[in-house]
Amino acid sequence: MSSSDEMTLKTPKILIPEVKIQHRLDELAQEINHDYQGQSVTAICILKGSFIFFADMIRKLDLPVTCEFFGVSSYGNRTVSSGEVKVTLDINEPLENRHIILFEDIVDSGLTLSYLQNLFRTRKPASIRTCALLMKPESLKTHVDVDYIGFKLGNEFVVGYGMDYAGKYRNLPFIGYFEHDH
Numbered sequence: 001m002s003s004s005d006e007m008t009l010k011t012p013k014i015l016i017p018e019v020k021i022q023h024r025l026d027e028l029a030q031e032i033n034h035d036y037q038g039q040s041v042t043a044i045c046i047l048k049g050s051f052i053f054f055a056d057m058i059r060k061l062d063l064p065v066t067c068e069f070f071g072v073s074s075y076g077n078r079t080v081s082s083g084e085v086k087v088t089l090d091i092n093e094p095l096e097n098r099h100i101i102l103f104e105d106i107v108d109s110g111l112t113l114s115y116l117q118n119l120f121r122t123r124k125p126a127s128i129r130t131c132a133l134l135m136k137p138e139s140l141k142t143h144v145d146v147d148y149i150g151f152k153l154g155n156e157f158v159v160g161y162g163m164d165y166a167g168k169y170r171n172l173p174f175i176g177y178f179e180h181d182h
């Protein structure tokens with residue numbers, strides 16, 4: 001059995017508990033509310049991993065917000081990103097002259113986000129910023145601008161609070177990790 005198969009059999013340990021997530025989200029929302037004062041924003045949820053983060057964040061925004069959903073899927077169930085992105089759901093509304101904020105669950109190599117930022121730039125928004133719940137700075141393979149970051153992590157693979165391993169664990173209320181046997 002490979003080590004990734006073993007991961008599916010384990011119960012994740014808590015890395016970031018619910019209360020800590022909510023506390024950090026309050027701080028991020030405060031920053032966003034301050035930065036966009038007097039403006040309308042288009043909040044874009046990058047599916048699937050960001051759906052819980054997005055739902056919590058938009059309820060903390062004290063701004064006129066339009067919500068859009070954009071689906072991407074990386075190929076296969078690998079724990080390492082290939083940077084190849086498959087669009088599974090597009091936004092039909094024009095984004096021209098809108099202040100858009102991308103909500104992404106996690107920036108690992110940065111390849112997915114970099115692809116998305118380039119794609120959304122072609123739609124001529126007035127501005128584009130990114131809010132990521134998690135970032136793994138040591139894993140970055142490309143330069144990518146992330147304006148709002150919830151937590152910085154090491155290289156550990158995390159699940160829960162919307163994030164999956166092989167489609168599972170999205171429903172965990174906390175951010176968890178798998179302890180490896182040595």
Ligand code: IMP
Nearest residue numbers: 049081107108109110111112157158163
């Ligand atoms: P990147 O292209 O390497 O930055 O990977 C970005 C995407 O890979 C994220 O949006 C996640 O969907 C997924 N991903 C990267 N690291 C993790 C992790 O630790 N847990 C769950 N998903 C991850």
Ligand code: MG
Nearest residue numbers: 049050105106
């Ligand atoms: Mg994602």
